[in-house]
Amino acid sequence: MIRVLIVEDEPLIAEAHREYLGRLGGFEVVGAVTTAQQAIRATSSAAADGTPIDLVLLDLGLPDARGIDLAAALSGIRPDPDIIAITAQRDLATVRSAMSHGVLLYLLKPFTFAAFAEKIRQYLGYREALGGGTDAVSQRDVDRALAELRTTDTRRTAKKGAAPDTEDAVGRAVRDSDGGLTASEVAATLGSSRVTAWRYLERLAEDGAVERLTEYGNTGRPQVRYRWRR
Known part of the structure; x- marks a missing residue:
């Protein structure tokens, strides 16, 4: 079991991390x-007790310190934990600084279960490449581990014809709304077609990130509103 510490000041997001790890299995x-x-x-x-933390899921927007400073401090603990940043901070300077202070992978909020699982799969590939049970690794092991961190599951994206940037934008629009959005409302917000918006909303629903709410208007014709799961 990979021992995980969740560092997140929003309880609902922390609970989502816990739930998603439980669905994937192999994590405590x-x-x-x-x-x-x-x-x-x-x-x-945990390190002093001989039961060190293997992985930290780190929000960079903490109330008492910069997440990047915390990442640097965690990297100084022995044995030091691996760090995956899960944050809404998307400016390039922050991303670069995080990666230079010990962050292995970077996941932007809002995220779907599929996006979360993809990062975890990358991380597991990285661990496997370096997990030979000895302190010495070969150049091939190092190269493979770094390649795992750079590799994404393009087969899933290609299969469904989805673009990660568009999915991220659709998810953000729904999450920022008060009571959810219809496909037409998402399309108007993003300047896309209704069919495109609907396709990404359905993908988010399949991943469990949004829920479908059926509404009936005066004409009796139902429409589906998509609301971010809290």
Whole structure:
């Protein structure tokens, strides 16, 4: 079992992390904390007890410290945990800084289960490449591990004809709305066709990120409203 610490100050998102890891299997969530101080304390204590944290799911927008500073501090603990940043911070400077301070992978909010699972699959491939049971690795092992971090599941995207940027934009539009959006409303927001919006909304629904709400108007013709799962 891979021991995981969730560092997230939004309880609903932290619970989503826990639920998604449970669906994937092979992970033990040993704690969920909301501040940088709690994260340092939990990680240091686990290392001292001989039960170190293997993976930290880290939100970069914490109330008491910059997530990037926390990533750097966690990298100084021995044994140091691997870090996946899961955050809404999408500016290039933050992404570059995070990667240079020990973050292996970067997942933007809002995210679907499929996007979360893809990052976890990349991480597992990375661990497998370096998990030979000894301290020494070959150049081939290192190259393979780095390749795993750069590889995405393009087969899934190609199969469904989906573009990650568009899916991200559709998910963000629904999540930012008060009571959900219809396919027509998403299309108007993004400047896309209704069919395109509907296709991505259905993909998000299949992944469990949004729920479908059927509404009946005066004409009796139903329409589906998609609402982000809280």
